[in-house]
Amino acid sequence: MSNDQKNNGIFDKIWNLFSSIKLAVVVFSVISITSIVGTVIEQQAEPERNIKLLSKLFGDSFAPAAFHILDTLGFTDMFRSWWFLALLFIFASNLIVCSIERLPKILKVVREPIRPLAAEHLSALPIKKETVLKEQSGKVLEYASDILKRNGFRAAVRQEDGAVQLYGEKGRYSRVGVYVTHFSILLILAGAVIGMLFGFNASLQLMEGTASSVAYKSNGTTIPLGFQIRCDYFNADFYDNTDIPKAYRSRLTVLENGREIVKKEIDVNNPLRFKGITFYQASYGYAPGKDSVFEFKVTSKAGKKEDINVKFGETFTIPGTAVTGRVVDFSPALGADESGKLYTYSEMMNNPAAFVEFLERGAVKYRQWILVRYPQTWKVGDGIVEFTHLWGVQYTGLQVRKDPGVWIVYLGCLIMSVGLYASFFMNHARIWIQLKDEKGGTKVVIAGTANKNKLSFEHKIDKITNQLRVKGQR
Amino acid sequence: MDSSLFFGIASIAYILAMVAYIVYLAFRKSTVGVIATTITTVGFVSHTIAFIMRWKEFYEIGRMGILRAIPLTNLYESLIFFVWCLILGYLIIEWKYKNRSFGAFITPIAGMALAFIDISGMDKNIHPLIPALQSNWLLAHVTMSFTAYATFAISFATALMYLVVTSENKKGAPYLFWTITLGIFVSVLVAMGIDFFVFRVAAGSPESFIKSYLFKATFRNSSAAVSVVSYAAAVAFIYIVWKYGLVLRNVITSFSISPSLLDDLTYKCIAVGFPIFTLGGLVFGAIWADQAWGRYWTWDPKETWSLITWFVYAFYLHARFLRGWRGTKISVLAVIGFVCTVFTYLGVNLLLSGLHSYGGG
Numbered sequence: 001m002s003n004d005q006k007n008n009g010i011f012d013k014i015w016n017l018f019s020s021i022k023l024a025v026v027v028f029s030v031i032s033i034t035s036i037v038g039t040v041i042e043q044q045a046e047p048e049r050n051i052k053l054l055s056k057l058f059g060d061s062f063a064p065a066a067f068h069i070l071d072t073l074g075f076t077d078m079f080r081s082w083w084f085l086a087l088l089f090i091f092a093s094n095l096i097v098c099s100i101e102r103l104p105k106i107l108k109v110v111r112e113p114i115r116p117l118a119a120e121h122l123s124a125l126p127i128k129k130e131t132v133l134k135e136q137s138g139k140v141l142e143y144a145s146d147i148l149k150r151n152g153f154r155a156a157v158r159q160e161d162g163a164v165q166l167y168g169e170k171g172r173y174s175r176v177g178v179y180v181t182h183f184s185i186l187l188i189l190a191g192a193v194i195g196m197l198f199g200f201n202a203s204l205q206l207m208e209g210t211a212s213s214v215a216y217k218s219n220g221t222t223i224p225l226g227f228q229i230r231c232d233y234f235n236a237d238f239y240d241n242t243d244i245p246k247a248y249r250s251r252l253t254v255l256e257n258g259r260e261i262v263k264k265e266i267d268v269n270n271p272l273r274f275k276g277i278t279f280y281q282a283s284y285g286y287a288p289g290k291d292s293v294f295e296f297k298v299t300s301k302a303g304k305k306e307d308i309n310v311k312f313g314e315t316f317t318i319p320g321t322a323v324t325g326r327v328v329d330f331s332p333a334l335g336a337d338e339s340g341k342l343y344t345y346s347e348m349m350n351n352p353a354a355f356v357e358f359l360e361r362g363a364v365k366y367r368q369w370i371l372v373r374y375p376q377t378w379k380v381g382d383g384i385v386e387f388t389h390l391w392g393v394q395y396t397g398l399q400v401r402k403d404p405g406v407w408i409v410y411l412g413c414l415i416m417s418v419g420l421y422a423s424f425f426m427n428h429a430r431i432w433i434q435l436k437d438e439k440g441g442t443k444v445v446i447a448g449t450a451n452k453n454k455l456s457f458e459h460k461i462d463k464i465t466n467q468l469r470v471k472g473q474r
Numbered sequence: 475m476d477s478s479l480f481f482g483i484a485s486i487a488y489i490l491a492m493v494a495y496i497v498y499l500a501f502r503k504s505t506v507g508v509i510a511t512t513i514t515t516v517g518f519v520s521h522t523i524a525f526i527m528r529w530k531e532f533y534e535i536g537r538m539g540i541l542r543a544i545p546l547t548n549l550y551e552s553l554i555f556f557v558w559c560l561i562l563g564y565l566i567i568e569w570k571y572k573n574r575s576f577g578a579f580i581t582p583i584a585g586m587a588l589a590f591i592d593i594s595g596m597d598k599n600i601h602p603l604i605p606a607l608q609s610n611w612l613l614a615h616v617t618m619s620f621t622a623y624a625t626f627a628i629s630f631a632t633a634l635m636y637l638v639v640t641s642e643n644k645k646g647a648p649y650l651f652w653t654i655t656l657g658i659f660v661s662v663l664v665a666m667g668i669d670f671f672v673f674r675v676a677a678g679s680p681e682s683f684i685k686s687y688l689f690k691a692t693f694r695n696s697s698a699a700v701s702v703v704s705y706a707a708a709v710a711f712i713y714i715v716w717k718y719g720l721v722l723r724n725v726i727t728s729f730s731i732s733p734s735l736l737d738d739l740t741y742k743c744i745a746v747g748f749p750i751f752t753l754g755g756l757v758f759g760a761i762w763a764d765q766a767w768g769r770y771w772t773w774d775p776k777e778t779w780s781l782i783t784w785f786v787y788a789f790y791l792h793a794r795f796l797r798g799w800r801g802t803k804i805s806v807l808a809v810i811g812f813v814c815t816v817f818t819y820l821g822v823n824l825l826l827s828g829l830h831s832y833g834g835g
Binding site: 021032035038242281410417 | 602604605606608609738746748749752753760761764765766767768769770771773775781782785786788792793795822826
């Protein structure tokens with residue numbers, strides 16, 4: 001690897017080390033092995049959790065000591081430890097130095113166009129085929145360049161004394177694929193660093209109907225957003241008759257100086273972006289309060305409809321009748337046990353139910369549980385009372401992120417796909433065809449080289465030879 | 475008729491094919507070889523039908539876009555898909571290289587996956603998608619990951635075969651490495667088979683299976699004697715593999731498989747699998763996580779293990795340019811790479827915790 005002309009100063013030694021594949025594989029190994037430890041030890045966790053884990057591995061007596069050692073070495077938060085970042089830095093330096101070292105040579109090869117070969121070089125090539133065709137070389141030349149074109153080679157022609165040479169190449173630029181891939185890794189790392197330096201990761205819990213102009217980092221720091229975000233509505237949908245969540249949705253509004261700027265309904269794979277800050281639907285929760293509002297769609301038997309919003313205990317009327325109703329009990333998740341006894345099975349709004357008491361002329365007419373998720377419970381004696389939503393008891397859990405580096409990461413990913421494709425699925429193939437007039441025909445020598453996938457290129461040359469033979473017989 | 479019938483046919487076919495390929499390797503009867511190929515093909519066709527049917531069933535239950543209804547959302551479905559990719563890859567290789575001896579090394583990997591499904595009693599029902607999985611990235615991320623896993627599995631088999639064929643010195647490290655690896659692989663397979671016959675378990679989820687049933691009939695038996703005997707048997711078996719390993723070498727060489735062909739095949743599989751894994755597994759996974767959770771990389775165990783696997787294969791690809799690494803050393807790397815792949819795929823879910831739903835059953 002080292003160049004003999006260079007003096008062997010300390011700088012050169014370091015340079016050579018950083019341009020070597022040996023360092024690369026050592027870094028791969030060290031990152032891998034330390035990462036294994038990082039997946040076993042729970043990261044950023046309470047010390048007790050890891051001590052418990054370690055006591056399973058090493059026994060109770062050794063666990064605290066083992067934990068202490070690992071903690072001192074940074075393994076309890078290793079992916080942010082100085083030595084892991086240093087490893088990534090060495091990895092990046094290795095990529096940069098090896099590219100600076102090798103890329104110029106590769107570019108030189110890439111820039112240099114293919115040239116016709118002298119006969120002795122031609123016969124020394126690894127892939128070589130010979131055949132004899134009946135026509136004169138002038139005739140063969142016509143269709144040979146066509147065949148080459150069909151196979152992806154744009155051929156140039158050179159007349160030699162007594163012979164003609166056709167030559168062409170393809171996939172020249174695939175040679176830089178490896179370096180494109182390396183560069184894309186650097187871009188991704190750079191994007192990650194920019195995100196760490198200039199972005200943040202925070203969270204925010206918003207009750208329905210409330211707004212906030214800040215978010216909170218996990219260490220408790222407050223981050224001003226520069227605008228207000230309000231949750232107008234939150235709902236969790238479940239698959240029929242189960243508690244498997246189907247979708248969580250929040251309707252969010254962005255406010256600036258009290259003016260509504262943007263409204264959007266977000267769900268888990270569909271965040272809201274505003275001024276570089278992204279709000280992701282992450283979680284939700286239940287926090288009952290006195291000011292919550294029961295939303296009903298009431299239809300009387302006569303077909304009169306009305307939307308009704310009432311608080312707990314407040315009275316509403318079924319339109320066009322003297323019947324009134326009021327909510328006297330509520331359960332966020334009403335269930336029944338085997339004996340049919342009702343109980344609340346969860347502290348989340350998995351199956352909200354309102355117990356409504358209906359009165360006529362001051363006397364109780366009937367009482368009924370009305371459930372959001374079960375339309376068969378909406379039918380009451382004097383019409384239909386559809387329980388649509390209980391507003392103001394749930395909060396939406398938002399992940400709030402600003403990451404100015406993410407687009408660089410995405411760009412890196414895109415470039416990486418191009419680089420990987422070029423490095424693994426393309427090759428630089430060169431082909432030479434020499435046509436020499438002989439008695440009663442043309443002697444054809446087909447030769448080629450490929451930097452990768454030599455076997456498949458050999459098949460290709462066989463194919464081209466056959467195409468020439470087929471054409472030559474006609 | 476539903477998909478489970480066709481999955482059943484496929485499973486049985488693959489197990490029979492595994493036996494047939496091993497018999498073929500041992501006795502070299504070409505009729506057996508043709509039978510093995512036929513059974514594998516029948517199994518594959520049945521498997522493909524089953525996969526399409528399950529997709530349709532899932533589509534009808536989930537009532538969502540057809541692309542989101544791809545049945546690849548839990549451990550059972552993903553293992554099944556892995557086997558499908560593996561068999562497809564194997565059939566391509568058999569057809570391209572006109573050589574059936576690889577079958578005896580590749581079909582046991584499929585057999586092991588199927589055995590694991592059956593004895594762990596994992597949930598085979600179709601479940602609707604939780605919100606995080608409702609994304610078009612699911613299709614790209616998961617299919618590409620498992621395609622890559624399958625190519626890695628094949629490279630594992632060919633790398634192991636390379637080591638079998640090239641190591642002559644019984645005291646040398648490569649010989650020790652392959653005999654021990656093969657010995658452990660077969661011991662685990664046999665122990666799982668014993669579990670199956672002793673318990674015929676239905677543990678509900680793979681986690682509870684690992685915790686309460688796996689190897690309970692052998693290594694983890696409540697009686698210390700049985701456990702000790704099991705370990706002794708495994709060690710004895712590994713010793714036998716070590717003692718008579720050269721026989722296997724002669725068998726494989728008699729099929730006119732040259733080491734350079736095996737080396738080339740290992741490289742080709744990894745050269746196809748690595749970019750697919752990088753893109754589908756790591757990049758698409760990161761983009762999806764970014765869309766769903768707002769973080770493209772969180773160093774959770776699944777991500778970290780994918781990265782470890784990626785580094786091992788990156789090591790493999792770079793080591794080919796190091797003097798003295800071609801051949802034996804990089805074959806060892808290919809074997810280690812697949813062990814990491816299996817851990818990324820199963821170990822993380824079953825033994826470590828994380829964000830991914832696979833393993834929850």
